[in-house]
Amino acid sequence: xxxxxxxxxxxxxxxxxxxxxxxxxxxxxxxxxxxxxxxxxxxxxxxxxxxxxxxxxxxxxxxxxxxxxxxxxxxxxxxxxxxxxxxxxxxxxxxxxxxxxxxxxxxxxxxxxxxxxxxxxxxxxxxxxxxxxxxxxxxxxxxxxxxxxxxxxxxxxxxxxxxxxxxxxxxxxxxxxxxxxxxxxxxx
Amino acid sequence: xxxxxxxxxxxxxxxxxxxxxxxxxxxxxxxxxxxxxxxxxxxxxxxxxxxxxxxxxxxxxxxxxxxxxxxxxxxxxxxxxxxxxxxxxxxxxxxxxxxxxxxxxxxxxxxxxxxxxxxxxxxxxxxxxxxxxxxxxxxxxxxxxxxxxxxxxxxxxxxxxxxxxxxxxxxxxxxxxxxxxxxxxxxxxxxxxxxxxxxxxxxxxxxxxxxxxxxxxxxxxxxxxxxxxxxxxxxxxxxxxxxxxxxxxxxxxxxxxxxxxxxxxxxxxxxxxxxxxxxxxxxxxxxxxxxxxxxxxxxxxxxxxxxxxxxxxxxxxxxxxxxxxxxxxxxxxxxxxxxxxxxxxxxxxxxxxxxxxxxxxxxxxxxxxxxxxxxxxxxxxxxxxxxxxxxxxxxxxxxxxxxxxxxxxxx
Numbered sequence: 001x002x003x004x005x006x007x008x009x010x011x012x013x014x015x016x017x018x019x020x021x022x023x024x025x026x027x028x029x030x031x032x033x034x035x036x037x038x039x040x041x042x043x044x045x046x047x048x049x050x051x052x053x054x055x056x057x058x059x060x061x062x063x064x065x066x067x068x069x070x071x072x073x074x075x076x077x078x079x080x081x082x083x084x085x086x087x088x089x090x091x092x093x094x095x096x097x098x099x100x101x102x103x104x105x106x107x108x109x110x111x112x113x114x115x116x117x118x119x120x121x122x123x124x125x126x127x128x129x130x131x132x133x134x135x136x137x138x139x140x141x142x143x144x145x146x147x148x149x150x151x152x153x154x155x156x157x158x159x160x161x162x163x164x165x166x167x168x169x170x171x172x173x174x175x176x177x178x179x180x181x182x183x184x185x186x187x188x
Numbered sequence: 189x190x191x192x193x194x195x196x197x198x199x200x201x202x203x204x205x206x207x208x209x210x211x212x213x214x215x216x217x218x219x220x221x222x223x224x225x226x227x228x229x230x231x232x233x234x235x236x237x238x239x240x241x242x243x244x245x246x247x248x249x250x251x252x253x254x255x256x257x258x259x260x261x262x263x264x265x266x267x268x269x270x271x272x273x274x275x276x277x278x279x280x281x282x283x284x285x286x287x288x289x290x291x292x293x294x295x296x297x298x299x300x301x302x303x304x305x306x307x308x309x310x311x312x313x314x315x316x317x318x319x320x321x322x323x324x325x326x327x328x329x330x331x332x333x334x335x336x337x338x339x340x341x342x343x344x345x346x347x348x349x350x351x352x353x354x355x356x357x358x359x360x361x362x363x364x365x366x367x368x369x370x371x372x373x374x375x376x377x378x379x380x381x382x383x384x385x386x387x388x389x390x391x392x393x394x395x396x397x398x399x400x401x402x403x404x405x406x407x408x409x410x411x412x413x414x415x416x417x418x419x420x421x422x423x424x425x426x427x428x429x430x431x432x433x434x435x436x437x438x439x440x441x442x443x444x445x446x447x448x449x450x451x452x453x454x455x456x457x458x459x460x461x462x463x464x465x466x467x468x469x470x471x472x473x474x475x476x477x478x479x480x481x482x483x484x485x486x487x488x489x490x491x492x493x494x495x496x497x498x499x500x501x502x503x504x505x506x507x508x509x510x511x512x513x514x515x516x517x518x519x520x521x522x523x524x525x526x527x528x529x530x531x532x533x534x535x536x537x538x539x540x541x542x543x544x545x546x547x548x549x550x551x552x553x554x555x556x557x558x559x560x561x562x563x564x565x566x567x568x569x570x571x572x573x574x575x576x577x578x579x580x581x582x583x584x585x586x587x588x589x590x591x592x593x594x595x596x597x598x599x
Contacts, residue, residue: 074374
């Protein structure tokens with residue numbers, strides 16, 4: 001016996017029994033975690049929810065200066081046909097003024113790396129707490145930077161959808177999209 | 189006061205005696221709710237524990253009935269609630285009782301919490317009793333929030349979006365947690381289903397924690413307006429009939445006010461926007477939570493940083509857990525704390541101001557006002573209470589509850 005030197009009832013040194021207790025407890029914890037996992041993972045999105053992958057949008061009817069909202073994965077997606085002025089303003093902003101620095105070009109590039117500055121396509125969900133910002137429809141408050149304004153907690157976005165003022169930490173999210181032709185875009 | 193009055197009760201009814209010998213449920217009721225020695229000097233603030241219990245039972249009763257007619261599906265939920273209001277016999281009444289019952293449950297619990305603070309009920313040996321109470325409060329908030337989502341109106345949908353998005357502030361794993369909570373990429377049918385399941389489950393969890401709360405209460409007995417422990421029979425009266433009557437009276441008065449709202453102004457505490465069906469593409473111009481969340485909502489918005497705001501909001505409740513150790517004064521009741529007394533009233537003003545800020549859009553002077561009120565809230569708990577207990581000179585205390593009561597009568 002390797003542990004013959006441990007006196008019965010002695011304290012301090014671990015005994016065979018201590019080892020067995022720890023080993024059994026550790027195995028039990030692993031088992032409990034393995035059983036808990038299906039219950040936790042069960043709450044994640046189901047296969048049919050994940051399957052709502054992509055949509056195709058014809059952008060031909062959108063005139064310069066107009067914007068539309070389409071629904072993708074239950075969320076609004078803003079498609080704005082930007083004016084020359086919008087683009088100039090967005091490009092002219094120095095990176096140092098941005099809480100989440102991104103160039104305008106990087107926000108109008110599709111998945112084939114083609115830059116189309118006139119088309120800004122973003123998920124229309126404020127990165128603060130998920131409201132839909134105003135400014136996509138005519139007559140709505142576009143906020144102090146001429147882009148979008150979230151009425152919930154006062155976040156203001158510029159003409160590139162970048163956060164400029166307010167509690168939102170990040171720019172409006174650009175989904176993956178690809179122009180299949182000059183007038184047809186696939187989102188997702 | 190764990191001591192009971194001498195010998196166990198003798199039951200004359202043979203059936204009761206037979207049952208009690210095998211399952212001592214009648215002895216238990218006799219000991220804990222009849223002869224239970226209770227301080228003789230309760231004021232009406234001590235009604236609100238019983239009132240809250242009545243509201244909990246009322247919420248479960250109305251909720252189970254509503255569930256028999258409600259459909260948890262994004263295409264049918266709104267219409268099923270309208271059907272309850274218009275077509276189901278007395279559906280309007282049950283629903284108005286349920287949605288206003290939530291508000292009145294919170295009124296009762298807020299008074300109950302404030303009473304515990306004013307009279308120092310959380311101090312030794314009642315710290316765990318207090319902490320169980322804060323757990324009940326948290327469970328109530330979760331239950332109320334999920335219940336508000338079920339009618340699937342505009343405020344349901346956007347309130348749920350804002351509150352679940354709070355978790356996206358958590359670094360690294362935030363977005364995965366939000367997707368997990370939603371069961372999708374936005375609030376949708378899986379979210380509504382799980383909220384319904386949890387909204388049905390949590391009230392029974394609350395019942396279980398209330399049971400623990402009461403067990404903990406009956407170990408050392410209730411605190412009282414003097415904060416002095418009972419020293420003998422002259423300081424106490426049996427719980428029944430003295431406090432069953434007094435609680436019953438308070439419950440009736442409370443239910444009169446509740447009925448006034450249910451019957452004459454059932455929508456006064458709600459938001460009209462929730463009678464518009466949920467639209468995932470249009471956010472209402474002004475999202476407000478239910479009134480009982482407004483102070484915490486104001487704290488969330490007062491901090492100009494997403495993660496910071498979320499931490500402050502949860503911190504506002506977290507400080508309540510450690511309140512028994514933040515308050516360094518050994519005197520329980522504010523009656524004998526001449527300075528603390530005024531700060532407890534100021535805390536009420538502060539929370540009301542926070543609620544007012546939470547109700548209004550985050551613009552103009554509401555921004556600095558909510559920031560000042562938020563700072564004061566944390567100042568009260570984290571700085572004032574530890575210091576005040578050291579420097580405040582308490583007023584002389586009466587030797588016993590009986591002395592305090594009888595002297596008052598004589599004078």
